[in-house]
Amino acid sequence: MYAERLDRVRHRMGELGVDVLLLSIGADLPYLTGYRAMPLERLTMLVVPAGGDATLVVPRLEAPRVVERPEVFTLRAWEETEDPVSLVAGLAGSARTLAVGDRTWARVVLDLQARLTAASWRPGSEVVGPLRAVKDAAEVESLRRASAAADEVALQLQAGDVPLVGRTEAEVSADLGRRLVASGHAEVNFAIVAAGANAASPHHEPGGRVIERGEVVLCDFGGTMPDGYCSDMTRCVVTGEPPAQLREVHAVLERAQAAAVDAAVVGASCEEVDAVARRHISDAGYGDHFIHRTGHGIGLEEHEDPYLVVGNPESLVPGHAFSVEPGIYLDGRFGARIEDIVVATAAGPESLNRAPHGLAVVEA
Amino acid sequence: MYAERLDRVRHRMGELGVDVLLLSIGADLPYLTGYRAMPLERLTMLVVPAGGDATLVVPRLEAPRVVERPEVFTLRAWEETEDPVSLVAGLAGSARTLAVGDRTWARVVLDLQARLTAASWRPGSEVVGPLRAVKDAAEVESLRRASAAADEVALQLQAGDVPLVGRTEAEVSADLGRRLVASGHAEVNFAIVAAGANAASPHHEPGGRVIERGEVVLCDFGGTMPDGYCSDMTRCVVTGEPPAQLREVHAVLERAQAAAVDAAVVGASCEEVDAVARRHISDAGYGDHFIHRTGHGIGLEEHEDPYLVVGNPESLVPGHAFSVEPGIYLDGRFGARIEDIVVATAAGPESLNRAPHGLAVVEA
Numbered sequence: 048m049y050a051e052r053l054d055r056v057r058h059r060m061g062e063l064g065v066d067v068l069l070l071s072i073g074a075d076l077p078y079l080t081g082y083r084a085m086p087l088e089r090l091t092m093l094v095v096p097a098g099g100d101a102t103l104v105v106p107r108l109e110a111p112r113v114v115e116r117p118e119v120f121t122l123r124a125w126e127e128t129e130d131p132v133s134l135v136a137g138l139a140g141s142a143r144t145l146a147v148g149d150r151t152w153a154r155v156v157l158d159l160q161a162r163l164t165a166a167s168w169r170p171g172s173e174v175v176g177p178l179r180a181v182k183d184a185a186e187v188e189s190l191r192r193a194s195a196a197a198d199e200v201a202l203q204l205q206a207g208d209v210p211l212v213g214r215t216e217a218e219v220s221a222d223l224g225r226r227l228v229a230s231g232h233a234e235v236n237f238a239i240v241a242a243g244a245n246a247a248s249p250h251h252e253p254g255g256r257v258i259e260r261g262e263v264v265l266c267d268f269g270g271t272m273p274d275g276y277c278s279d280m281t282r283c284v285v286t287g288e289p290p291a292q293l294r295e296v297h298a299v300l301e302r303a304q305a306a307a308v309d310a311a312v313v314g315a316s317c318e319e320v321d322a323v324a325r326r327h328i329s330d331a332g333y334g335d336h337f338i339h340r341t342g343h344g345i346g347l348e349e350h351e352d353p354y355l356v357v358g359n360p361e362s363l364v365p366g367h368a369f370s371v372e373p374g375i376y377l378d379g380r381f382g383a384r385i386e387d388i389v390v391a392t393a394a395g396p397e398s399l400n401r402a403p404h405g406l407a408v409v410e411a
Numbered sequence: 412m413y414a415e416r417l418d419r420v421r422h423r424m425g426e427l428g429v430d431v432l433l434l435s436i437g438a439d440l441p442y443l444t445g446y447r448a449m450p451l452e453r454l455t456m457l458v459v460p461a462g463g464d465a466t467l468v469v470p471r472l473e474a475p476r477v478v479e480r481p482e483v484f485t486l487r488a489w490e491e492t493e494d495p496v497s498l499v500a501g502l503a504g505s506a507r508t509l510a511v512g513d514r515t516w517a518r519v520v521l522d523l524q525a526r527l528t529a530a531s532w533r534p535g536s537e538v539v540g541p542l543r544a545v546k547d548a549a550e551v552e553s554l555r556r557a558s559a560a561a562d563e564v565a566l567q568l569q570a571g572d573v574p575l576v577g578r579t580e581a582e583v584s585a586d587l588g589r590r591l592v593a594s595g596h597a598e599v600n601f602a603i604v605a606a607g608a609n610a611a612s613p614h615h616e617p618g619g620r621v622i623e624r625g626e627v628v629l630c631d632f633g634g635t636m637p638d639g640y641c642s643d644m645t646r647c648v649v650t651g652e653p654p655a656q657l658r659e660v661h662a663v664l665e666r667a668q669a670a671a672v673d674a675a676v677v678g679a680s681c682e683e684v685d686a687v688a689r690r691h692i693s694d695a696g697y698g699d700h701f702i703h704r705t706g707h708g709i710g711l712e713e714h715e716d717p718y719l720v721v722g723n724p725e726s727l728v729p730g731h732a733f734s735v736e737p738g739i740y741l742d743g744r745f746g747a748r749i750e751d752i753v754v755a756t757a758a759g760p761e762s763l764n765r766a767p768h769g770l771a772v773v774e775a
Contacts, residue, residue, distance in 0.1 A: 085614060088707075088714050108703045111612035127704050127719050149518035154534045156517045170518045250449060250474035291462075339472045340491050350452050357492050
């Protein structure tokens with residue numbers, strides 16, 4: 048599998064005129080080698096010449112972590128007294144155009160640029176992004192398992208199994224995190240819990256605010272499964288009968304989200320899907336309160352290509368996997384969002400999340 | 412406090428000839444503003460002109476997370492349809508020399524370089540690193556609390572409260588993580604558990620190997636406290652009477668670690684401290700098996716300046732805080748390491764970790 052992916056990467060490098068691809072921390076490296084670099088200051092870097100063998104440069108003390116795959120790369124462990132940047136520059140040789148993984152540390156990029164002064168540089172996502180964005184059947188199955196595991200937590204939340212009233216947002220967030228692990232995730236990536244007016248802040252940091260009766264609790268959570276694939280979903284519940292406007296706003300979101308999912312057919316552009324969600328919300332009078340894009344790709348990273356956003360003309364193809372998550376945020380009052388992971392297939396869009404979309408009343 | 416830190420940053424920018432400093436994800440930003448950027452693809456960036464007011468550029472949907480500090484920065488929230496890179500480039504204006512935070516994504520650096528073609532670039536750590544490396548009294552107190560919290564877990568381990576025999580490394584790692592949270596950490600950063608021959612891999616990934624009787628279990632764990640400061644410590648225990656050579660190796664490490672701590676006086680160079688640990692280990696015949704540097708600075712990040720490594724002539728000053736962690740690794744057999752966090756003070760080196768260094772026999 049890795050060798051085949053690397054072949055496709057080399058093909059794309061040829062198309063783009065990239066001589067050498069350099070990958071460090073982030074998901075590109077595990078996608079191509081099965082190895083994830085530690086996010087530390089000692090450099091790990093895969094050097095992929097368009098026409099030659101790949102070399103994985105790793106700190107000696109991390110070399111035992113690497114599962115060697117001679118058909119994919121040669122391992123080159125560097126000692127504490129060696130300079131790994133020189134090593135990589137030497138392997139890059141006289142390359143004219145280099146692509147470097149998007150999440151590589153600036154420090155490394157600047158050090159490499161100082162050694163390879165004649166080279167021009169491009170983001171690695173131009174090479175690897177479009178390949179990673181299109182999931183094969185096994186990857187879709189991985190995402191399906193991740194979404195099912197997140198759904199378990201959503202169903203517990205909607206059933207009232209997660210105590211809310213009287214606890215702080217931070218306590219509920221920690222509780223959701225434990226449930227994500229219990230349902231099969233290896234890591235919790237985030238668990239936003241935003242109550243009442245805090246729900247009007249899309250990326251709210253759960254804090255010491257105690258949840259009260261009669262308010263909306265927006266929960267947006269996701270994690271990484273043992274095989275590296277991510278979940279991400281959002282549901283809102285209310286602790287007792289909500290104000291009429293919240294019901295209205297949530298109903299608008301339910302229609303907008305469903306319409307956007309329906310629009311996510313093969314051949315549709317990313318911005319068209321965004322526009323569908325936006326039109327529903329604008330028609331209901333809340334256009335100014337939908338302040339973010341409709342969705343993002345998901346896979347080995349929580350956010351990756353393709354992005355469902357104004358200005359992205361990219362067409363959906365079978366295997367594109369992404370969130371569809373419109374939201375409405377009324378500053379100082381409340382907010383709501385509904386989010387599922389969806390895969391574009393030849394047979395139409397498939398929602399991987401199955402927990403109901405309705406505004407569940409818990410602890411009424 | 413933040414305004415005073417920013418003054419020192421500006422002073423240093425003047426010394427180095429840096430016109431504008433750009434900070435994104437990582438610890439430099441919270442050090443100077445109290446705000447930590449989300450590690451996502453939407454750009455957050457603090458723009459600090461040497462002679463002008465600082466601006467914090469954030470995605471609109473994350474703006475509510477920011478605690479505004481008008482005496483430190485002006486907030487500039489960008490909309491989903493704006494280009495934040497253009498915004499930052501506009502704020503940087505005609506700067507000739509820019510410094511960009513070390514952990515900024517490569518993608519952002521390349522995008523900025525494409526807009527600011529006449530500029531030269533330096534790593535942000537040249538500006539902020541030396542300031543962050545010297546902790547003030549409040550920061551030392553924060554590190555003391557973090558180390559005391561980690562010590563609690565080490566004492567539980569040494570007392571035999573953490574079941575080992577019959578559990579997998581991964582299970583013990585998760586257990587240590589829960590204990591780190593229980594002792595006051597907000598986040599677990601890592602909990603290496605390496606049994607028997609796995610302990611010869613310094614950055615071993617805890618896995619499915621079941622711990623047996625009569626083997627060494629190397630535990631290297633740390634987390635981040637609610638105020639952002641980190642812990643990091645290593646202790647080895649044995650599940651029953653160990654082989655004689657392990658006792659010998661561990662005794663060598665105890666002497667080497669203590670000697671290196673004693674050598675970490677104000678005015679000593681970082682490489683001298685490394686050399687002291689290395690000499691003790693080499694004299695005992697294990698020089699080839701100490702395959703990493705002696706230590707790294709610690710603060711808002713687990714690893715930061717100063718590094719105790721061959722080739723670093725930097726002199727210790729009061730407030731430098733760092734790990735002292737020699738190790739000996741016998742491939743295919745076993746390994747051991749002892750690690751404390753130490754602060755250089757005018758009165759001499761102070762070890763913040765207090766858990767005993769001896770090789771505790773548990774579940775004998």
